[in-house]
Amino acid sequence: MPKTDEVQSELAINGGPPALTSLEAPSQPKVGTEEFMELAELWGFSEEAIQEIYETIKDEDLGGGPHLTRYYNPRPSKVDALEREAAEFLGSKYVLAVHSGTSALETAYVAAGIGPGCEVIVPAYTFFATAAAVVSAKAIPVIAEIDESLTIDPRDVAAKIGPKTKAIVPVHMIGTVCDMDPIMKLADKHNLIVVEDVAQACGAQYHGQRCGTIGHLGCFSISTYKYIGAGEAGLVATDDEKLYIRAQNHHDTAACWRPDRYAQERMPGELFCGTNYRMSELEGAVNLAQFRKAPARLVRQRQVYKNLVSYLRPHQDIIPQQVRDLDGHVGYTFVFFAPAAAQATRLAEALQAEGVGANVFTAGGARDWHIYKYWEHILEQKSATEEGCPWTCPFYDQALPPYAEDMCPRTLELLSRGIRISLSEWLTENDCRQLAGAINKVLDAFHEPIAGASWHDIRPSE
Ligand SMILES: Cc1ncc(COP(=O)(O)O)c(C=O)c1O
Incomplete structure (x- = not known):
């Protein structure tokens, strides 16, 4: 038996002296300077800057150390501030911060009661996560065509609504607003939930209202790769208290x-087995700063x-992307359509030779998970478990949608002749004039200019 400093006396509970009054172990913060030095290295600070920061903070008294989770934080939470400011920016009653756009979608789907036996209509052109989160919520994605806006075609949505349809997910792709009026009308008529995927269009507006607040729920990715955001993060917006809870x-x-x-459940449906998609204070702080930049960036x-x-x-046979709300369009990608894929490739090559970073959406036939044709997880009904959930779900008592690589031919056709050019927010007026000059030069060489019309006057024929 190891020797201990045992004190034989009356038990403290009976009035004797307590056996343990102090320990020598120093109280050290769990998070100290080392964590911040790792961040400084991650952010690519120079050796000299890192040394300077270290010299400044190494002797700081960090007290209990920073608390990097949002709940029970002794300091005002950055995640709380992000939610508050995002709600104000969007004009939404509630905003919930989560750790990615994908977790925002899954959270919104589950909140809306989407699950076994439900169908959810998603566009054929969106990042795969929009559809994958339907499957992780145990529902069945139904894939609908896009139109010349590159967003979901309300006519195809109408054609695909069936007895199992529970929700529609319009995705505001590459900063372009979906045609929300007909979508909301369909939803009203068939009593469906609308979950807007705004991962690629934070700040976009439709008829003066921020995208993400028009449907019942709006989901945002605010990750490094998105228009606004850094690291990994997402938001869910809603005006409905029950959906929020x-x-x-x-x-x-x-x-x-x-x-x-x-406490006990405050209302039926409040408590169920969820997960942990909480945003940390680190992401909260970074994305709060990102969000504050949004208004100026959008302008x-x-x-x-x-x-x-x-x-x-404008030129004969060249169709501009159909932008439903020019004032609400974010505008970081400029898109137009050639009459056919071969012409699109030829135009893109000619533009590249002029120094314009143009390419066709389907260039090189790359396996791009923004195009449904490459979602074999869905087309082949892959499942994490052997019984094939949710594809074999007994609550889904009808034939699966006719999944196939060619099931949305219009989408494939549009993407094969769509040309995109990324636009930096920092381009000067003179840069824009030069860029337009290069585009006009190439279009003039292959197509007849249309006199007396401006670019967005041109509409596709029905
Ligand atoms: C349209 C769309 N939805 C959802 C997501 C998923 O967002 P995240 O990468 O933050 O999970 C993305 C990301 O690429 C996206 O583009």
């Missing part, structure tokens, strides 16, 4: 978000798009 439950099944964490970006378009000449 259910979203909170799914994103944090540990229930730290509840006013009384372990700059929209101006660049408008400047470019103002210098462009």
Whole structure:
């Protein structure tokens, strides 16, 4: 037996002296300077800067150290501030921060009661996560065509609504707003939920209203690769308190978000087994700063798009991307369609030779997971478990959608002749004039200019 400093006396509970009054172990913060030095290295600070920062903070008294989770934080939470400011920016009653756009979608689907036996209509052109999150919520994705806006075609949505349809997911792709009026009308008529996927269009507006607040729920990715955001993060927006509470439950099944964490259920459907998609204070702080830049960035970006378009000449057989709300369009990608794939390739090559970073959406036949044809997880009904959930779900008592690589021919055809050019928000008016000059030069060489019309006057024939 190891020797201990045992004190033989009356038990403290009976009035004797306590055996343990102090320990020598120093109190050290769990998170100290080392974590911040790792971040400085991650962010690519120079050796000299890192040394300077280290010299400045190495002797700082960090007290208990920073608390990097949003709940029970002794300091005002950055995630709380992000939610508050995002809600104000969007004009939404509630915003919930989660750790990615994919987790925002899954959270919104589950909150809306999408699950076994339900179908959800998604566009054939969107990042795969929009559809994958339907499957992780145990529902069945139905894939609908896009139109010349590169967003979901409301006519195809109408054709694909069936007895199992529970929701429609319009995706505001590459900063372009979906045609929300007909989508909302369909949803009203058939009593469907609308979950907007705004991962690629944070700040876009439709008839003056921010995208993500028109449907019942809006989902945002605010990751490094998105127009606004850094690292990995997402948001769920809604005006509906019940949807918000259910979203909170799914994103944090540990229930730290509840006013009384372990209390009984306050309403039916509040508590169920969720997951942990909580955003950390690190992501909260970075994305709060990102969000504050959004208004100025949107102004700059929209101006660049408008400047470019103002210098462009419309041409025979060249169809501009159909932008449903020019004022609400984010405008970081400029798109137009050639009459056929071969002509699109030829135009893109000619533009590249002029120094314009243009390419066709399907260039090189790359396996691009923004195009449904490459979603074999869905087309081949892959499942994480052997019984094939959700494809074999007994609640889904009808034939699966006719999944096939060629099931949305219009989408494939549009993408094969669509040409895109990325636009930096920092382009000057002169840059826009020069860029437009290069585009006009190439279009003039292959197509007849249309006199007396401006770029967005041109519409596709029905
Ligand atoms: C349209 C769309 N939806 C959802 C997502 C998923 O977002 P995240 O990467 O933050 O999970 C993305 C990301 O690429 C996207 O483009």
